[in-house]
Amino acid sequence: MTHSTRQGRRRSPTPDELRAWRGYIETARALDARLTSRLQKESGLSTGDYTVLLALSEADGRRLRSSELADAVGWERSRLSHHLRRMEDRGLVRREECAVDYRGAWVVLTDDGAHAFRSASVPHLRAVRELFVEALDPDQLDQVAALTAALRDRLDASR
Template sequence: MAEPLTEDEMRAWRTFIESSWALHTHLEDELRAQTGLSMNDYHVLVVLSEAPERRLRMGELAGRLVFSPSRITYQINSMVKRGLVRKQPCPEDGRGQEAVLTDEGMTALENAAPLHLVTVRDRFIDRLDPDELEVIHRVFDKVRKA
């Protein structure tokens, strides 16, 4: 059985959980209200926009987004219905599927990005000094790699 958290550990953990959930909820609400996109939609669009030829195998996309196979399938199918992405067989083996960013998806991302950036800056970036941002980067890079 795990050792109980100390008072300081509990304080740090609760502050992280409560603030990150509140931030994510606010970002989600603002993005959806302004663009109709969810945070998952937006993240898929960003990752695909940065990929070679704006396409990735479904498994690789799921890995980058930290989604289960069923969750990525559901997400991409929802975005296909809205014309933001399309699915196609992988040219190399034909068995796998690729998610491909459509022109409509790229336009949606280009329209959403400046609006989303305002919220990200207002609720996170501009509230911290450069040293604090560096600590956050260092800490969560360590957590992500674990």
Template sequence: MSTRRFPTRDELRIWRDYLETGDLVRASLAARLQRSSGLSPGDYAVLLALSEAPGGRMRSSTLAETIGWERSRVSHHLGRMEKRDLIRRENCTTDNRGAEVVLAPAGQAAFQEATRPHLRDIREIFVDALTPEQLAAAGEIAAALRAQLAHPTAPRGLA
């Protein structure tokens, strides 16, 4: 019979600091993005994915996977973006059963206008707050967490 090991008090403090700081960083970036461009982080994620897609279009199921959202969430969000003329939904040219999300000219313009200020905000809020060593460590931490989530039973450092 194995005993379950729970986090120590210090480990839990670090965990809470990590969560709370991440929330503050995301909230600060979201507020600045909204203020400077009128786009939400969700809008920006959709527009970024579409701007990187061949022809500025992709299937909504692929979009959901690309940005890490459930398909129903993507569908509702796309409806709101479509009303603002940021995207269009068109029948899939290769498969009659699906629809493709297409980056509309207004969406492309909004994305281009939002990108420079957003990147400056990322630098100011995140990058400039850390030393080069801390930034590298943050990258290593993110990679270790992704590896653990991709292979939850693998021993640390081997995933």
């Protein structure tokens, strides 16, 4: 009995499944690369900057605890800390001590950061529309939403 037989139903993806997987991955990477390039060129922000600024702009009082921000953007805390230091140097965010818990800090969106985010959002959302939304009809957009929700549910369930 082979190892895979003992494991039960575990099997490799079929050629058609692999074709779908590669198509998804290669397209997602190409789309991400194009959006990243345009965001950087049109606004001077990286996708990491934009992701952090988006999370802070949506937060109450334009502030989050650093642990909450790490969870919101899906990054390890060490990666976030290094990125925040670079963003602080550019005046996009600032860190403030938390009066309730001295181990934690607030990450606060500055006025300059809010302005940079708003300025970047117009061309970025235009690029999202051009490269993603306009490539699909309404039914396909609904299918993409359903597919990504199913994938997200599987990822969340496997934590």
